[in-house]
Amino acid sequence: MEDLRFTVQIYNVQKVVEARDPTSISLNLGYHFGFKAAGFYDTELTTDYEPCRWSSNESSIELPGLDGSQGATLFLRLRRQAPESVALLPIRISFNGNPVGESKPSSRFEVTKYNIPRALLNGKEPNRIEFSCSTFNPARLGSSDDFRELGFMLHSVNLQSEAPINASLPYWLDFGNETDAVDGELRGFYAKEPVSYRWIEPAAQVLVSRPLAAEPGLEITLRAVKSCPDPNLRQFLVLSVNGVDVGKKELLDRWDDFRIYNFSIPKEVPRLPSTVIRIRVDPPWIPKSTDYYTDDWRALGCGIDWLRIGGKGE
Numbered sequence: 001m002e003d004l005r006f007t008v009q010i011y012n013v014q015k016v017v018e019a020r021d022p023t024s025i026s027l028n029l030g031y032h033f034g035f036k037a038a039g040f041y042d043t044e045l046t047t048d049y050e051p052c053r054w055s056s057n058e059s060s061i062e063l064p065g066l067d068g069s070q071g072a073t074l075f076l077r078l079r080r081q082a083p084e085s086v087a088l089l090p091i092r093i094s095f096n097g098n099p100v101g102e103s104k105p106s107s108r109f110e111v112t113k114y115n116i117p118r119a120l121l122n123g124k125e126p127n128r129i130e131f132s133c134s135t136f137n138p139a140r141l142g143s144s145d146d147f148r149e150l151g152f153m154l155h156s157v158n159l160q161s162e163a164p165i166n167a168s169l170p171y172w173l174d175f176g177n178e179t180d181a182v183d184g185e186l187r188g189f190y191a192k193e194p195v196s197y198r199w200i201e202p203a204a205q206v207l208v209s210r211p212l213a214a215e216p217g218l219e220i221t222l223r224a225v226k227s228c229p230d231p232n233l234r235q236f237l238v239l240s241v242n243g244v245d246v247g248k249k250e251l252l253d254r255w256d257d258f259r260i261y262n263f264s265i266p267k268e269v270p271r272l273p274s275t276v277i278r279i280r281v282d283p284p285w286i287p288k289s290t291d292y293y294t295d296d297w298r299a300l301g302c303g304i305d306w307l308r309i310g311g312k313g314e
């Protein structure tokens with residue numbers, strides 16, 4: 001069988017919990033240089049310490065082949081930052097030589113996505129993404145001593161097959177990973193913690209650009225931890241998939257003791273082109289100034305290490 005996915009991370013060996021996932025290809029430009037890329041400057045850190053690479057006016061990346069029997073979604077996490085006097089034209093994006101869209105990123109990193117019809121996907125040959133954009137030269141504008149021609153800042157790229165999620169092609173998302181916000185569009189998540197997980201707000205959402213297969217017996221598994229360290233405050237994890245509740249489980253551990261929670265996906269859950277998972281913690285932990293447990297005053301749902309959708313009991 002052809003591979004549908006692999007994820008590349010080279011700087012944290014611990015997080016490779018599962019074998020290669022064949023349904024998507026993820027690339028973090030900050031840390032990974034294994035794929036052929038042209039027209040990008042060396043890695044640097046933004047003022048928010050996010051790794052990225054500036055592009056020049058023409059740039060490209062070659063990703064490996066991805067199963068061509070389904071279409072795919074291309075996700076880009078990028079931003080653009082230029083002096084106000086610079087008129088920025090949209091970035092033109094093509095895929096294997098065909099235009100697939102334009103991007104007008106803001107000055108904050110945001111994820112944009114593009115539909116890649118299956119006719120454009122290469123199964124065995126590399127898939128080439130090309131960017132074309134206007135540039136500016138900070139030194140020439142007198143705003144710094146940087147003489148480079150700068151286009152946009154790219155953080156990461158993900159090419160995700162639209163193959164339905166089933167027992168043989170599960171979906172896997174590692175929170176706290178460098179590309180997690182691209183691999184599953186995240187809402188209601190706080191910034192990554194250094195040890196590869198994220199806290200959520202009282203409610204959060206993961207949008208997966210793949211449908212659930214029609215087959216029965218699928219389940220969602222999360223590795224999570226309770227936020228409130230006070231054992232007298234009982235907190236429950238409440239999950240819904242595509243708007244249908246799939247269960248409520250008490251969060252049993254605290255501090256650093258993550259635990260695995262399973263939720264069956266009933267057949268009543270609609271099968272949609274994208275799958276929306278809503279995660280709620282009831283009640284959330286909203287620390288009071290008198291709490292001696294913490295110096296963290298955020299409203300916290302729970303901590304989540306990873307999420308998986310696949311066959312039961314694997």
Ligand SMILES: [Ca+2]
Nearest residue numbers: 175176196305
């Ligand atoms: Ca993790």
